[in-house]
Amino acid sequence: MKDFWLGLRAIVIKDIVVELRAKQVLPTMIVLGMLIVFILRMASESSSTSAGAPVMGAAALWIAFLFSGLLAQERSFAAEQQNGCIDGLLLAPLDPGTIYLAKLVANVVMLSIFELIVVPIGLISFDLHVGGRWPQLLAVLLLGNLGISSVGTLFSAAVQLTRTRGSLLSIVVLVILMPMLIPASFALLVLFGAMPEQVGGTGSLAFVGSFRAALGYLLAFDAVFVVACWLLFPVVIQE
Amino acid sequence: MHETMAENRLTGPALNVCSVSKTFVARPVLRGVDLAVPGGQAVCLCGVNGAGKSTLLRIVAGLLHADRGTAAIHGFDIRKQAEAAKRKLGVVSHASMVYPELTVGENLNFAARLHGLADRTSRIEELLTLTELAPYRHDRAAILSRGLLQRLAIARALLHRPVVLLADEPFTGLDTGATERLLAIFDRFVRDGGAILMTTHDTRLGLRCCRRVAVLDKGVLVLDAMTDEIEPDRFCTDYLSYARSMS
Amino acid sequence: MRRLLFALAIGLLMVSTYLGLTTGQIAPVQRNILYAHVPNAVCALLCFVVLLIASIGYLGNGRQGWDLVAIASAEAGFVFATILNATGMIFSRAEWNIWWTPSPRLVSSAILWFLYAVYLILRVSLPGSRHRNARICAVFGIIAFLDVPLVFISARFLPDIHRPNFSFDSGWQTAALMLGMAGTVLLAGGLIWLRTSLLHSNLKLEEELFP
Numbered sequence: 001m002k003d004f005w006l007g008l009r010a011i012v013i014k015d016i017v018v019e020l021r022a023k024q025v026l027p028t029m030i031v032l033g034m035l036i037v038f039i040l041r042m043a044s045e046s047s048s049t050s051a052g053a054p055v056m057g058a059a060a061l062w063i064a065f066l067f068s069g070l071l072a073q074e075r076s077f078a079a080e081q082q083n084g085c086i087d088g089l090l091l092a093p094l095d096p097g098t099i100y101l102a103k104l105v106a107n108v109v110m111l112s113i114f115e116l117i118v119v120p121i122g123l124i125s126f127d128l129h130v131g132g133r134w135p136q137l138l139a140v141l142l143l144g145n146l147g148i149s150s151v152g153t154l155f156s157a158a159v160q161l162t163r164t165r166g167s168l169l170s171i172v173v174l175v176i177l178m179p180m181l182i183p184a185s186f187a188l189l190v191l192f193g194a195m196p197e198q199v200g201g202t203g204s205l206a207f208v209g210s211f212r213a214a215l216g217y218l219l220a221f222d223a224v225f226v227v228a229c230w231l232l233f234p235v236v237i238q239e
Numbered sequence: 240m241h242e243t244m245a246e247n248r249l250t251g252p253a254l255n256v257c258s259v260s261k262t263f264v265a266r267p268v269l270r271g272v273d274l275a276v277p278g279g280q281a282v283c284l285c286g287v288n289g290a291g292k293s294t295l296l297r298i299v300a301g302l303l304h305a306d307r308g309t310a311a312i313h314g315f316d317i318r319k320q321a322e323a324a325k326r327k328l329g330v331v332s333h334a335s336m337v338y339p340e341l342t343v344g345e346n347l348n349f350a351a352r353l354h355g356l357a358d359r360t361s362r363i364e365e366l367l368t369l370t371e372l373a374p375y376r377h378d379r380a381a382i383l384s385r386g387l388l389q390r391l392a393i394a395r396a397l398l399h400r401p402v403v404l405l406a407d408e409p410f411t412g413l414d415t416g417a418t419e420r421l422l423a424i425f426d427r428f429v430r431d432g433g434a435i436l437m438t439t440h441d442t443r444l445g446l447r448c449c450r451r452v453a454v455l456d457k458g459v460l461v462l463d464a465m466t467d468e469i470e471p472d473r474f475c476t477d478y479l480s481y482a483r484s485m486s
Numbered sequence: 487m488r489r490l491l492f493a494l495a496i497g498l499l500m501v502s503t504y505l506g507l508t509t510g511q512i513a514p515v516q517r518n519i520l521y522a523h524v525p526n527a528v529c530a531l532l533c534f535v536v537l538l539i540a541s542i543g544y545l546g547n548g549r550q551g552w553d554l555v556a557i558a559s560a561e562a563g564f565v566f567a568t569i570l571n572a573t574g575m576i577f578s579r580a581e582w583n584i585w586w587t588p589s590p591r592l593v594s595s596a597i598l599w600f601l602y603a604v605y606l607i608l609r610v611s612l613p614g615s616r617h618r619n620a621r622i623c624a625v626f627g628i629i630a631f632l633d634v635p636l637v638f639i640s641a642r643f644l645p646d647i648h649r650p651n652f653s654f655d656s657g658w659q660t661a662a663l664m665l666g667m668a669g670t671v672l673l674a675g676g677l678i679w680l681r682t683s684l685l686h687s688n689l690k691l692e693e694e695l696f697p
Contacts, residue, residue, distance in 0.1 A: 003355040010352035014338070021340040084334025088395070090302055091330055092353035093322040151629070158622045159612070168611055172626065175604045178597045179633050224632055232625045235545055239303050239618065264616055 007094045011102035016109060018079060025075040026110060029068040033118035036064040041125045054194035057126035058185050064118055065111065065148060066177070070170055072110040073152030076103045077160050090237065100153060100233035104226070107149040115141050128192045136211075140187045143218035144180070147225060151176045154229035158236045176225075183217035190214070251314060253278040253434035254403045259298055259308035260458075261291075268294050270458040271308070274436075276451075278402060281425060281435035283445035283466075285478050286455035292438040295455070296407050299436070300330050312403050326354065329396035332407040335388045336395065339381035343372055343391055346380055347398060354399040366394040369424065386417035393424055404428060406437035410444055422448055442475045454482040491676045498669030502662045519580070521662060523573040525670035526566045530598055533563030533674060534634050537605075541627035544620060550689070551682075553620040556627060557609060558681035562674055564602040571599050601630045 019025060040060040044052055080086035089099050119141065123130065130137050155172045159165050189195040190211045252275040261269040268291045276282050286292045297303040299310045301317040301324065310317045315324035330336075337346050347366065351359040367373040370390040375383065380391065389409065396404060406425075410418055425435060425448055439445045446452060446466050452474075454462040462482035474481050502521065536559040544552035574595060575585050586592060608626055612619040 006355050007353055010349055014341070014349050017345075018338055018340045079338075083339065084332065084336050085338060087300075087302060087330070087332070087334065088336035088350070089353070091300060091325055091328070091336075092350075093325040093355070094353065095322075154625070154629070158625065168608070171604050171607065175597070175600045176629055176633060178600065179594075182593070225629070228629055228632060232628060235621055235625055238621075239297070 003093070004095070004098055007092065007098050008102045008105070011089070011099065012105045012109075015076065015079075015103065015106035019075070019106075019110065022079075025071055026113065029071050029110070029114050030117055032071065033064040033068045033114060034121055036060060036067065037118065037122045037125050044126075053126045054128055054189055054192035057122055057128045057192060058188035058194075060126070061119060061122045061188065062144070062181060062184060064122070065115070065144060066174065067170070068114050068118075069107070069111050069145075069148040069152055070166070070173060072107050072114070073149065073156040073173075074166055074169055076107055076153060077156045078165075081160060086237075096234040096237050097230050099237065100157075100230050103157075104149055104153045104229075107153050108145055111145045111149060112142070115145065130191050131193075133191055136187075137191050139215065140184065140191065140218070143215070143222055144184050146222045147180050147184075147218065148173070148177060150222065150226045150229050154233055154236060157233065180218065180221045183214040183221075187211060187214040187218070251311075252276055253313055254299065254436060255309075255311040255314075256295070256299060257309045257311075259295065259305045259310060261294055261298060261303070261305050268458055269298070269305070272455070272458070272460055274453065274460065274463070276403075276434045276436055278432045278434050279429055280451055281429050281437065281449040282451045282453060283442075283449035284436060284438045284453050284455060285440075285442055285445060286438070287479070290455045291458045292455055293407055296330075296332075296405050296436065296438060300328060300405055301325065326399060327402045329399070329401035329404045330407075331389075331392050331396045331404065331409050333409075333411050335380075335392040337380045337388060337391055340379065342377050342379050343367075343383070344376040346391060347394060350395045350398050356399060362398060366398055369397075370394045371420070385412045386414060386420075389413060389417060389421065393421065397424075397428070402433055404433055404435045404437075406435060408439055409437060410439055410441055418444070442478060443471075446471055446474070454478050456482065488676060488679055491672060491679070495669050495672035495676055498665050498672065502664075502666035502669055519573045519577040521666050523570065523577060524663060525667045526570040526573065527595070528667060529670050529674040530563055530566040530570050530595075531634065532671065533559045533566060533678070534598070534601075534631060536678065537563060537627050538631040541624035541631075544624045545628075548617070550620075551686075553624070554682045554685045554689075555678065556620075556624065557685060558678045560602055560605045560609070560627075561681060562677045564599075564606060565677075566674065567595070567599040567602050571595050597633060601633060605630065 037060045040056055040063070044056040077086070080089065090096070119137075122128075152169070152173045156169055159168045159172070186195065254274070254276040256272055256274040259269055259272045260267070272291075272295060274282070284292050284295070294303065298305045299312070299317065301310075301321055304318065312324040313327040315327065317324045317328075338349070341349065344363065344367075347363045348359065351363060356362055364373075367376060370393055372387065372390055372394060375387060380388065383391065389412075393409075404425075409421060413421065422444075425437075429435060429450075435449070437445070437449065449466060451465050452462070452469065453460055453464075456479060462478075462485055464485070469481070469485075537556055540552045540556035540559060543549075544556060546552075574592065578587075578592075579585050605623065605626060608623050609619070612622060
């Protein structure tokens with residue numbers, strides 16, 4: 001058990017140190033995120049009602065997270081391809097699931113750094129105010145982060161050798177995460193003041209029902225997918 | 240604690256390959272290969288490209304699953320008792336398994352943590368001395384020459400005191416000095432009781448380094464003999480025909 | 487045996503079509519779509535269940551048969567999901583004058599279609615050994631299935647613009663729907679069976695030609 005934590009910590013720290021020194025992916029992620037926010041802000045320029053801003057803002061943020069998240073996840077295993085480092089990890093007396101969890105933590109950290117920078121930029125661009133609900137916003141961002149990273153980490157290991165690596169990873173991760181986007185959007189819209197806390201009627205967002213339900217869905221989604229991906233990772237990593 | 244338990248378990252060879260077979264799509268790459276290497280012996284595995292040498296090594300290391308057969312390191316099955324087996328196994332290949340952004344010391348530190356070594360610092364010092372890498376301790380791996388990189392790979396492989404060393408084309412791209420250094424390290428490893436299974440295209444070097452030689456041809460071991468029993472010149476000129484003539 | 491299955495399936499579908507066309511007071515377009523739409527929905531979901539079972543089976547014992555069934559059910563499921571979404575859109579346009587709206591059931595149907603589409607793309611895009619690709623696709627099949635209960639739940643339990651307000655006038659219509667359902671399910675089974683054996687024959691041929 002002690003070995004588990006030692007190994008986990010070692011890989012997480014190694015991943016972060018390597019990325020901080022390589023200085024490749026994190027800047028790209030942040031610039032991509034900012035570009036997405038900027039482009040969508042320009043696209044919604046014509047919207048005269050201020051009611052449009054929260055919707056576009058929420059959309060911009062989730063799209064930015066998804067695509068920048070994909071960059072981070074692709075990196076996490078691409079970095080292991082050079083010099084055959086992935087073999088070094090597999091030759092260690094570690095359960096392959098530990099490698100998954102370590103990569104997951106590293107990806108969550110990277111995406112969190114990204115969120116800390118891009119979310120304020122998004123809020124400012126779309127003139128959104130969260131008021132006193134910062135803790136809730138952080139919770140939603142963290143849960144979304146975990147969901148995106150869990151699926152992305154698993155499949156980035158799977159698509160490593162392909163030519164169309166990035167785009168293949170994108171479609172796989174996006175399709176699996178589609179159901180998560182509904183409660184995620186709901187949660188953000190409530191926080192941005194565009195929706196009341198409880199909603200009835202028909203429509204996908206109404207299906208979620210309330211902010212608490214949205215958080216519940218995100219939590220359930222994360223729990224199920226982290227466990228499922230962790231269990232299936234050894235299958236994917238094996239040659 | 241681990242060491243004594245492991246010692247007690249070992250009654251057979253340090254490395255034991257039993258009837259390993261592997262087929263890729265419709266192509267059989269290994270067909271029932273048996274190889275037992277006792278401690279204190281180095282085996283040189285020769286064969287043309289595609290004969291299955293690297294595949295066999297990868298199966299023994301647990302990086303690839305065999306279709307049939309087993310491989311055991313120090314008595315531990317590489318699949319069923321993977322963790323215990325990997326603790327006893329060191330691997331050197333033509334890929335260095337080293338992170339370019341980390342320094343030499345950091346790479347070794349990482350490897351030590353992966354293996355859960357208790358005496359990390361002293362062990363790293365030992366290996367830096369053994370491989371004469373101490374002056375480069377704070378240099379990033381990206382700027383190391385091929386020879387230095389190989390030394391780092393060896394240090395990484397020996398860090399956790401393995402009893403079996405797998406070396407896949409370890410002399411590729413090394414100059415004379417680096418080659419001699421590597422030979423010395425292998426020599427010492429074998430004298431200390433370790434077992435080595437190496438593959439190389441340079442048959443002269445292989446014969447010099449190893450006490451036993453085996454030839455793999457189309458997935459089958461066609462020759463498995465002690466080095467002093469074979470004729471080195473005939474062997475080095477064309478080991479395949481030599482092997483066929485012997486069987 | 488397989489011919490019997492197909493004959494039965496087609497027979498049931500013909501009876502169902504006849505009954506559907508000749509009875510009942512629902513407006514023509516909606517009615518026809520309904521009898522096609524609902525069975526397709528059931529089959530699209532069923533095929534995914536088959537895909538899940540085949541994926542688990544393949545990861546369990548690595549026998550190629552499981553993998554072939556997975557491919558076949560993904561292809562069949564894709565077809566059913568396409569028809570499901572298409573008929574759904576036609577019905578929606580006829581009944582409520584919109585082609586699509588993000589209501590739970592429609593969104594879930596779209597997700598189902600996308601899941602199948604990505605699975606099929608994965609199948610052809612991954613390089614590497616067939617065994618490894620099959621394993622990765624099996625992993626995708628299992629993870630993707632975790633999205634499917636959402637489809638099922640939303641279809642059964644939620645208030646939705648989707649649920650049409652009509653009731654059947656006579657037993658014949660219910661019969662038409664049930665027969666159509668049975669026929670389509672049998673058709674799905676037959677298609678998967680046929681496709682699996684085609685893939686199997688292909689494989690055998692490849693092995694003989696390129697030993």
